[in-house]
Amino acid sequence: MFPWRVGVPRDQTSGLEKWEAPDPAEWIPRGYAVVNIDARGSFKSDGDIHVYGTQEGRDGYDSIEWIAQQSWCNTKVTMAGNSWLSTTQWFIAAEQPPHLCCMAPWEGLGDYYRESICRGGIPDHAFWDVLMAWYCGPNQREDVGAMVDKYGLWNDYWEDKKPKLRNISVPMYATASYSTGLHTEGSVRGFQLSRSAEKWLRWTTTQEWHDIYQRENIDDLQKFLDKYMRGIDNGWEKTPRIRQSMLGYNRPSVVNQPASIYPPADFHYHTLFLDAGTKTLNKSKPTSSSSATYHAESRTDDGVAFVHKFEQYTELCGISKATLYMSTDDHDDMDVYVVIRKLDKDGRALWHQNIPMKDLPESTTPEQIPNENVWRYIGPNGRLRASHREVTQESLDGLSQEEYHKLMGPAYVYHPHTSRQPVSRGEVVKLEISLWPGGIVFDAGESMSLEVKGRLPILPEFEGLGDKVVNHNVGRHTLHTGPGHESQFFVSLREGQ
Incomplete structure (x- = not known):
């Protein structure tokens, strides 16, 4: 295995x-x-x-x-x-x-x-x-x-x-x-x-x-x-209380960078707006409304992707949040998955090799690396069932909300999952989806792609598991952007070396 x-x-x-x-x-x-x-x-x-x-x-x-x-x-x-x-x-x-x-x-x-x-x-x-x-x-x-x-x-x-x-x-x-x-x-x-x-x-x-x-x-x-x-x-x-590392994918990773807080103090959150018309992530809001649709129950539909190109060396570190305005005409619920991909300068999606090549047999080639999550990391990801979209404050003993948000950061979303709120057909609902902590290094000219889809966006943990994962979706999902439906991505970045 x-x-x-x-x-x-x-x-x-x-x-x-x-x-x-x-x-x-x-x-x-x-x-x-x-x-x-x-x-x-x-x-x-x-x-x-x-x-x-x-x-x-x-x-x-x-x-x-x-x-x-x-x-x-x-x-x-x-x-x-x-x-x-x-x-x-x-x-x-x-x-x-x-x-x-x-x-x-x-x-x-x-x-x-x-x-x-x-x-x-x-x-x-x-x-x-x-x-x-x-x-x-x-x-x-x-x-x-x-x-x-x-x-x-x-x-x-x-x-x-x-x-x-x-x-x-x-x-x-x-x-x-x-x-x-x-x-x-x-x-x-x-x-x-x-x-x-x-x-x-x-x-x-x-x-x-x-x-x-x-x-x-x-x-x-x-x-x-x-x-x-x-x-x-x-x-x-x-x-150091925190030794931060970030993955290079196609370049050397940043390893054991000292920090006292997470994410490190020199990272700052930025809001990037999704534009379904241009399939881009931008710092400015789109001026017109548009939408993009994907077949959520399909095993081959890769959903819709929004790309942001970095003009200078940039590091991503921490929890991110996607705020998406979504609808479906085919069901009373949607399971929505999001993932951040790193794209090289030619727009090719990359994966990080989790086991260094130096520790594998000498004749091993990248093509021989198993197509599983143990070996190939795709990127930070999140998911949410639309009927579970309610958001609440997590209450922990002896921890004020101010202290909690300082520790977990402004992109962390806590869903109670205590009741179901079905989606009416055609109704546009707001989904707030936290993505797991990420750490990615981008060189100038490389891009970040935010993918939204109807199925698991990462590789299975081991061989054969992918065939056992159940897709509960029915029909198509539509993502809305622009005035009135400002879908956006909230991400922690450090720009420049």
């Missing part, structure tokens, strides 16, 4: 490591014990398998407190790992186990409903159906796919699968990447919204499984752990 071990040579790990976890053969000589826990209901563990939520958090609490009492433990316990092993950290740390002294969530989603299985209010459990089929245990397992089909609106079940980030206060070393269809927003929310006073975020330019086993990253993690687990005065606190 994942050829060439995603660029991690076989002799770079021992085989003792669990999936997406630190390698005991690497960490025991560094002075650490590694405990890999079979979660409730998995393999020979008692009980039923739970998918995230309070139960996993409490089980993690119990595990940490048991570990702290063992004779080989100095009473200090941490957590580390990718994906599920990162996601569960949000829930476990929120339970505040007394002997958890720090955490290293290296890419993990947070709000399971909003960030994955029903992102934008659109049920999408294809990935989770495949993943859950791999799970094994003696008893039962939650059927999250059946749950989202039956309970498509927000309720207490989904609330339980949203981590209480404001309960997290331990030191944190988090990572985030763009090359995932699962974790980017959760990584940013966990870092930004936790109460931890001592926390660091490193943006990566490679895929998470490749990143976790690189020697320089292992050494970096040890420096963090030595500081908090062993009390070593090693200067870790001088590490």
Whole structure:
């Protein structure tokens, strides 16, 4: 499924490591014990398998407190790992186990409903159906796919699968990447919204499984752990709070640029207006009304694209927002997808290679790179079901709205998903769609393309998954621009080198 071990040579790990976890053969000589826990209901563990939520958090609490009492433990316990092993950290740390002294969530989603299985209010459990089929245990397992089909609106079940980030206060070393269809927003929310006073975020330019086993990253993690687990005065606190990276696609990426806030202070938000008549994104508003239509249920219709050419070197960083005025004559709902593409100077759409060519077999060519999201990153994307278009303020304990907006930025949109507002046929409705955090470098003469379409705009995570994704759309969608329907794109840019 994942050829060439995603660029991690076989002799770079021992085989003792669990999936997406630190390698005991690497960490025991560094002075650490590694405990890999079979979660409730998995393999020979008692009980039923739970998918995230309070139960996993409490089980993690119990595990940490048991570990702290063992004779080989100095009473200090941490957590580390990718994906599920990162996601569960949000829930476990929120339970505040007394002997958890720090955490290293290296890419993990947070709000399971909003960030994955029903992102934008659109049920999408294809990935989770495949993943859950791999799970094994003696008893039962939650059927999250059946749950989202039956309970498509927000309720207490989904609330339980949203981590209480404001309960997290331990030191944190988090990572985030763009090359995932699962974790980017959760990584940013966990870092930004936790109460931890001592926390660091490193943006990566490679895929998470490749990143976790690189020697320089292992050494970096040890420096963090030595500081908090062993009390070593090693200067870790001088590490930049944020190390920002942005993808170059067809040029070198910007890597580990120091910053104190996200996005960095020298980025500024710009409003670009969509013009359906010229298919462009412009700083000036179009003077006449126009529209563009695409076939939303088609597997081959690529929707409509709006292009903005950069006259000088420009970097994009942060969460973006598309405000679109949409209608349909064919149904009472629309599932709308948006994505930012980088175009070269000849207008060709590019993709970023998530595994460096230097780490692949010598004879590998770009054409041999699998056509999947693990390997090829398209761009920042967002989605929204029109009947879920209501917008509200997210309320978090001990955080004012002013502080919240400072942390999440002016482009972040929070939908309650608590009720359905059908669209009348022909009615033009306003859709506010946040795009996941992006980081892209544009040279002068290159362009940014905002694509709007009726199907998933990124590649499937792995082979065969694309055929399992359901398109719920019916008929055609029309996007309106110009006076009265000022569709626009709100994006954070830094212009000039």
